[in-house]
Amino acid sequence: MNGTLAFGTADTVLGRLLVGETETGIVSLHFRDTPAARARTAKATGLPVVDAPGRLAPALAALRDYFAGDLKGFDLPIDWRLTSDVQRQVLTTLHESVPYGRTITYGELGDRSGTGVHAQVIGQVMGSNPIPLVVPCHRVVASTGLGGYSGGSGVEVKRWLLTLEGSIPATLDWDVTRAP
Structure with a gap:
């Protein structure tokens, strides 16, 4: 798979998200835009990084709409190149059925x-x-509770996302404009 890698950011209540996209689709999403995150993604894909803001516009708009509560599902192309066969099978099942x-x-x-x-x-x-x-992956929970979460600042981000989506009830002090 040849091609290029472009990065874009979306400012959200959880911080500035970094999205990596190839010509095939979204290849990565990081909860923080850091030089290290960009370097890891570029190294993992083995692709040259280009400035292609138009390529990322749909993904960044979708993320903003999701956090505004206006988007209920991401209909974006995905580039699975950074996953193994088992990861791809599990993540595809999750993406398509939950x-x-x-x-x-x-x-x-x-x-x-x-x-x-x-x-x-x-x-x-x-x-x-x-x-x-x-x-x-935030929609995958333990049989006894929330389970873990490695995104953002951890399990409180998972709780916040599930509350946003209505999967768990909001506490009296929950605020869609305030990060966990």
């Missing part, structure tokens, strides 16, 4: 994906998801 406002347990996702992997391995796949939010 809609906004719904959750699934790690074990249920393992069963649904047809990979035969244990819930703990599903948790590792979620933790290594290169495209969080767009591929909604």
